Amino acid sequence: MLKVGIIGVGTVGTSVANILIDNKNIITARAGVEIVPTIGVVSNLDKKRDVSIKLTTNPDEVLNDESIDIVVELMGGIEKPYEIVKKALENGKAVVTANKALLAYHRYELQELASDTPFEFEAAVAGGIPIINALRDGLSANHIQSIQGIMNGTCNFMLTKMINEGASYDDILKEAQDLGYAEADPTFDVGGFDTAHKLLILGSIAYGLDIKPEDILIEGIQNIKQTDIEFAKEFEYNIKLLGIAKKVENQIELRVHPVLIPQEKMIAKVDGVMNGVSVVGDKVGETMFYGAGAGGDATASAVIANIIDIARKGKGSPMLGFEKQVGIRPTLMPKDEIKTKYYLRLEVADKSGTLAKIAKVFGDNDISIENMMQKAKKDEKANLLLTTHTCIEKDILKAIKELENSGVVLKKPAMIRIED
Amino acid sequence: MLKVGIIGVGTVGTSVANILIDNKNIITARAGVEIVPTIGVVSNLDKKRDVSIKLTTNPDEVLNDESIDIVVELMGGIEKPYEIVKKALENGKAVVTANKALLAYHRYELQELASDTPFEFEAAVAGGIPIINALRDGLSANHIQSIQGIMNGTCNFMLTKMINEGASYDDILKEAQDLGYAEADPTFDVGGFDTAHKLLILGSIAYGLDIKPEDILIEGIQNIKQTDIEFAKEFEYNIKLLGIAKKVENQIELRVHPVLIPQEKMIAKVDGVMNGVSVVGDKVGETMFYGAGAGGDATASAVIANIIDIARKGKGSPMLGFEKQVGIRPTLMPKDEIKTKYYLRLEVADKSGTLAKIAKVFGDNDISIENMMQKAKKDEKANLLLTTHTCIEKDILKAIKELENSGVVLKKPAMIRIED
Missing domain, CATH: 3.30.360.10 (Dihydrodipicolinate Reductase; domain 2)
Structure with a gap:
């Protein structure tokens, strides 16, 4: 039997506890061992929750309990869960988290800490989709x-x-x-x-x-x-x-x-x-x-897939950066060196000479136009909508600045990048 | 080091051998061990193939070679590969196959034979898509x-x-x-x-x-x-x-x-x-x-994912039928008890009384119509196109037979099931 402690029993935590119980038969078969949600950590014990596990406000009741094998971190935030996950790993507990903010900042430190201990996070990206898998x-x-x-x-x-x-x-x-x-x-x-x-x-x-x-x-x-x-x-x-x-x-x-x-x-x-x-x-x-990228049950599906994996295989290979290993x-790539195509929306004065000035800015910056469409607006204004051929981000940013100062573009131009 | 023997060196087999060499660095990192394509079995040694591994026409050179750890079966057919896979498993070799026909007939016997030995087949379904995973x-x-x-x-x-x-x-x-x-x-x-x-x-x-x-x-x-x-x-x-x-x-x-x-x-x-x-x-x-559901490289991507899995984790859990285990x-479900909606195309005589006769057949068989469209054809014929509400397959089959014999439907009706 493996015992699970859930830190943060909101929508996803409730689903994790309940699915481990509802689908216990297949989960046991797939994991090769019974997996039991045992305790949940919440900030407010008075709030009504649809779970049957014991609840506490003290994370140490999970982190220091030697009978807990797997800690599921679902509390949100960054620094507080970081301390909790760190302590769980130091105490030799496997950790599953769905906390993308935590991972965006601390994934490498935590992976390093988890050298002998499973540390998994399928649910942190795109909810129920097994994309990390x-x-x-x-x-x-x-x-x-x-x-x-x-x-x-x-x-x-x-x-x-x-x-x-x-x-x-x-x-x-x-x-x-x-x-x-x-x-x-x-x-x-x-x-x-x-x-x-x-x-x-x-x-x-x-x-x-x-x-x-x-x-x-x-x-x-x-x-x-x-x-x-x-x-x-x-x-x-x-x-x-x-x-x-x-x-x-x-x-x-x-x-x-x-x-x-x-x-x-x-x-x-x-x-x-x-x-x-x-x-x-x-x-x-x-x-x-x-x-589904969100929702209690869909996200819990990914959390539990990780738990089953841990039960079956223990510690997997390090996840972050195979290419680095080899x-x-x-x-x-620096932001302004990206090369792609661009769409621009320019609010322009609807008068002669406008297009020539705009075309000169593009020409000066080595940007060539692929499609263009002009839509008249009220008050002698028009929207000039256009797409470019592939060019370099810094060139388009420079051109946008020059357009803004050209006298014929009335507002800050809007830009959307194109993925072909 | 793990040595791989490839039985059947056609499009997919060639890709398997070449990708193991081309992407050796990442594959080694992910597998935790070097994986070397060593020998291929072909039926015709004279045919030009784009591989650098040793080739033979004798499968026993793979099956009886104790240094070969993993057999990749890509020969196609059913009974001949069955004998080969069976022998490979009996000789304690891990087997990866992309042969769906073999699996359609012998998947359970082979899984049973493979009690201690990895037996994997990601590439047999939908090519490069990791759907079995x-x-x-x-x-x-x-x-x-x-x-x-x-x-x-x-x-x-x-x-x-x-x-x-x-x-x-x-x-x-x-x-x-x-x-x-x-x-x-x-x-x-x-x-x-x-x-x-x-x-x-x-x-x-x-x-x-x-x-x-x-x-x-x-x-x-x-x-x-x-x-x-x-x-x-x-x-x-x-x-x-x-x-x-x-x-x-x-x-x-x-x-x-x-x-x-x-x-x-x-x-x-x-x-x-x-x-x-x-x-x-x-x-x-x-x-x-x-x-991609086919193609040498896409299918080989799935074959090699299995090889890496075997290298990393050895024997996985049995694949076929978790529900059975629990x-x-x-x-x-018997074929004729399926319940769904149906589309029918009836070529009918374009004369009065036709629709009444057809409607009676549907009514008699408890089938109600959802959408209908009549398109006139030449020669006093028309196509009557319709969809039903949900009904039982045996009822629709009976109605189709009755329509065929009704005298107003000129050809065997065409039917397509609807998935809503």
């Missing part, structure tokens, strides 16, 4: 060429609604908040930070990069307008918030931002609150993994 | 409620082309043959048999059912007409050939046939030669796994 085992023969993930259900729900129903960002955000998909302060989701945490975990597995969220390009979906969506539709793109990890020679791009992506791409077809992660391996080609030491 | 490990906390798989690239290529380009079955088949996607005799693919072999493997993992292809419902795509596709489009369906395993109380439906499936379902969006497998777990909800012994 796929990267680590299913695709283990491959060098990973790229990862593109829709890993935030709130953003994907909002973008899908904006595209399908033509509503504005503000209206859809309110709807998402009413439905409980978005927080009162939605910045962590809509600003791309949640996606970034998950991307860093996948990037570490594929490439062994010890990078913090502050080091990478993160942009959210707050500036997407219906004008952009109309343009996207016209040119058969969808708009998604992607976390992207891509190997370019010996450098790795890690970035989170909205993209225009061709509608026929499989990842572009992932709609609503669902998550999807596309992985391209050098041998297998493109694979895509789809499922002497391939890729580095993070 | 997902079912076995990633979704291990779940009772599997259903599996729906697009597992034959030839059929999916043909159906996608028929839908997108409006061409006829015969023209597209010829194109598929010219492109090398379909064999000169395409029956094994277009008749659904290849899909059935794969479905039986997945059904065994999820439900522990020891069923042979002859026992299940298998229908191919040969009778799909443009009329059916037009109807599907009108009612926002796609047409796919699916392998379906579904738990209904304590019975399992196992069936392969074309389906009308709503366009917004994720599996309905898998186009061209690609494969996709949707798995619904009782806790995780729907997940979907997408990728006393849940579901049985195969």
Whole structure:
């Protein structure tokens, strides 16, 4: 018998305790041993919870109890769970966590601490989708060429609604908040930070990069307008918030931002609150993994898959950075050296000479235009929408600055990167 | 060091040998040991092959060589590979096979023989997609409620082309043959048999059912007409050939046939030669796994994932039938007790009284109609296209027989099941 202590008994913790009981028969068969949820740590004992395990407010009742084999950390936050996970590992307990923020900052220290002890985190990325399992085992023969993930259900729900129903960002955000998909302060989701945490975990597995969220390009979906969506539709793109990890020679791009992506791409077809992660391996080609990225039972499904794995196999191989082990030491590509195509929305004065000035800025910066569309607005203004051929991020940023100061562009230009 | 012998050095075998060499650095890191392709068995030594390993025509040079640790069986066929795999296991060698036909008939005997020896077959289902890995490990906390798989690239290529380009079955088949996607005799693919072999493997993992292809419902795509596709489009369906395993109380439906499936379902969006497998777990909800179902490198990616797993973990848990182990012994649902919705295409005489006669047949058999569309043809004939509400397979089969004998239906009715 293996005893499990759950630190943080909210939605996911409740599901973990209950599924271990509900599906005990198959879980025992698959694990080869009975797995018993024994104790839960909560901050408030008075709150009603739908679990039958003993509850306490003192984490040490789990961490210092020699009969507890596996600690499941689901409390959220960064520094407090870090101390708890550290102590659990030091006390020789296996740890399973779904805490992506913790991992975004401390994954390498914790992996190192866990030298003899299982330390697993399938549920931290894309909820119920077994994407870490796929990267680590299913695709283990491959060098990973790229990862593109829709890993935030709130953003994907909002973008899908904006595209399908033509509503504005503000209206859809309110709807998402009413439905409980978005927080009162939605910045962590809509600003791309949640996606970034998950991307860093996948990037570490594929490439062994010890990078913090502050080091990478993160942009959210707050500036997407219906004008952009109309343009996207016209040119058969969808708009998604992607976390992207891509190997370019010996450098790795890690970035989170909205993209225009061709509608026929499989990842572009992932709609609503669902998550999807596309992985391209050098041998297998493109694979895509789809499922629920959040929700108590779906996330608990991944937590328990880790527990079963630990019961069956004990300590797995180190997860973060096979490439590092074999002497391939890729580095993070500086943000402004990314090469891709760009979409720009320019609000311009609708008068002669405007286009010539704009064209000169692009020409001066070595940027060539692929598609263009002008839509007249009221008051002698127009929206000039255009896409570029592949160019370098620093060139487009310089061009945007010059456009802003050109006298013919009336507002800060909006930019969305394109993934073809 | 682990030595690998490859029996059958065609497209996939060549890829296995070459990837083990090309990606040796990461494979060694992941496996924890060097893995060396040592010898290949072929039927014709004169044929030029792009491999650097020693070749022989005698399988015993692999099976009786004590230095060979892992046998990879890629020869195709059923009885001959059965003897070879059996001998390999008896000689204590780990076996990895991509041979779905072998597994469709002998998976349980071989698993039993392999009591102490690894016996793995990720590549036998959906090529490079790590779907067995997902079912076995990633979704291990779940009772599997259903599996729906697009597992034959030839059929999916043909159906996608028929839908997108409006061409006829015969023209597209010829194109598929010219492109090398379909064999000169395409029956094994277009008749659904290849899909059935794969479905039986997945059904065994999820439900522990020891069923042979002859026992299940298998229908191919040969009778799909443009009329059916037009109807599907009108009612926002796609047409796919699916392998379906579904738990209904304590019975399992196992069936392969074309389906009308709503366009917004994720599996309905898998186009061209690609494969996709949707798995619904009782806790995780729907997940979907997408990728290349065939091709040397993609299939070899799955073979090598198994080899790495064996190197790292040795013998895994038995794969076929967790539910069986825990006393849940579901049985195969008889073919004619399946309940679903149906689409029918009836060529009818375009005269008064026809519809009344047809309606009476449906009424007599407890079948109610959901959608209907009549399209006039030349010569006082018409196509009557309709879908039913959910009914029982035996009732629809009886109604079809009665329609055939009604005097107003001019040809054998065409029927496609609907998955909603």
